[in-house]
Amino acid sequence: MLIRVSLAFFLMIQVHAATASPLEEESEQLQTERLSSSEAREALNLPVVSELRTATVLSFSDSDVQFWANRAKAAHSAAPVEQGDLAKTYDIIIQLGHYPRKQGRTGGQGKFVNEQQMAALVGVGLYRKLQELKFQGKTISTLLVSADDYTKGLKSKIFLSLHTDASVTPCSLGPSVGYQGDKDEKGMHGIALALAITLGKDAERFMRDSYTRALQEYYAYRRFNVSLFKGVLEMSELTCPDDEKNLLLKASQLSTNIAYAVQWALR
Numbered sequence: 001m002l003i004r005v006s007l008a009f010f011l012m013i014q015v016h017a018a019t020a021s022p023l024e025e026e027s028e029q030l031q032t033e034r035l036s037s038s039e040a041r042e043a044l045n046l047p048v049v050s051e052l053r054t055a056t057v058l059s060f061s062d063s064d065v066q067f068w069a070n071r072a073k074a075a076h077s078a079a080p081v082e083q084g085d086l087a088k089t090y091d092i093i094i095q096l097g098h099y100p101r102k103q104g105r106t107g108g109q110g111k112f113v114n115e116q117q118m119a120a121l122v123g124v125g126l127y128r129k130l131q132e133l134k135f136q137g138k139t140i141s142t143l144l145v146s147a148d149d150y151t152k153g154l155k156s157k158i159f160l161s162l163h164t165d166a167s168v169t170p171c172s173l174g175p176s177v178g179y180q181g182d183k184d185e186k187g188m189h190g191i192a193l194a195l196a197i198t199l200g201k202d203a204e205r206f207m208r209d210s211y212t213r214a215l216q217e218y219y220a221y222r223r224f225n226v227s228l229f230k231g232v233l234e235m236s237e238l239t240c241p242d243d244e245k246n247l248l249l250k251a252s253q254l255s256t257n258i259a260y261a262v263q264w265a266l267r
């Protein structure tokens with residue numbers, strides 16, 4: 001009986017996830033294919049896992065959350081986004097979801113921050129962390145871009161778009177990782193592990209439940225010339241107050257973990 005009830009609940013969530021999402025262009029990818037448990041277990045053996053740390057938040061007050069919300073707003077107001085250079089091949093292009101749109105699809109709204117601010121907090125942190133890491137003795141070349149305003153056809157090994165989810169029924173969507181095809185798999189496995197491990201999720205379960213091969217394209221994919229892999233990270237559901245707080249408090253560790261996953265994926 002218990003099993004039946006939880007299965008029904010699980011199916012309910014699946015249906016909900018499919019119907020609650022059209023708030024966003026990236027969530028219109030309703031047809032998705034999930035990862036098998038053997039694929040998920042295989043991902044857990046990736047060497048990058050040893051470099052990833054769960055963010056430990058032992059106790060916190062609302063003022064701690066407010067501190068990170070203020071950092072997110074500051075990151076948003078001074079995000080070093082650029083147009084990009086067609087003559088270069090970047091190691092990674094990081095896109096801040098919806099940034100800095102004022103109309104149309106502007107992104108979700110949380111209690112402390114909005115989606116653009118959260119994306120800026122993690123994205124600018126990732127950008128800075130990557131400046132400290134090296135690949136083959138050289139600084140990892142990183143470009144930060146907005147949602148719409150950049151040179152079309154930029155060359156990059158990796159493209160990663162940072163988003164949060166929103167739902168009309170709060171706390172019904174978890175974090176998730178989406179990618180397009182087989183070519184994107186290796187690198188996006190590392191990114192998915194970085195997200196799951198940072199948030200203290202059961203990584204194998206996360207990979208099976210929340211790692212999806214989107215059969216439709218994210219609008220920005222075709223605007224870049226990507227050689228290694230591309231994907232979309234839905235870092236958490238911003239309309240779930242506990243998840244919003246959790247992500248704010250863990251944002252810095254998430255930036256660091258994604259940076260290590262990127263460094264590993266370039267190898």
Ligand SMILES: [Zn+2]
Nearest residue numbers: 024097163164
């Ligand atoms: Zn979004």
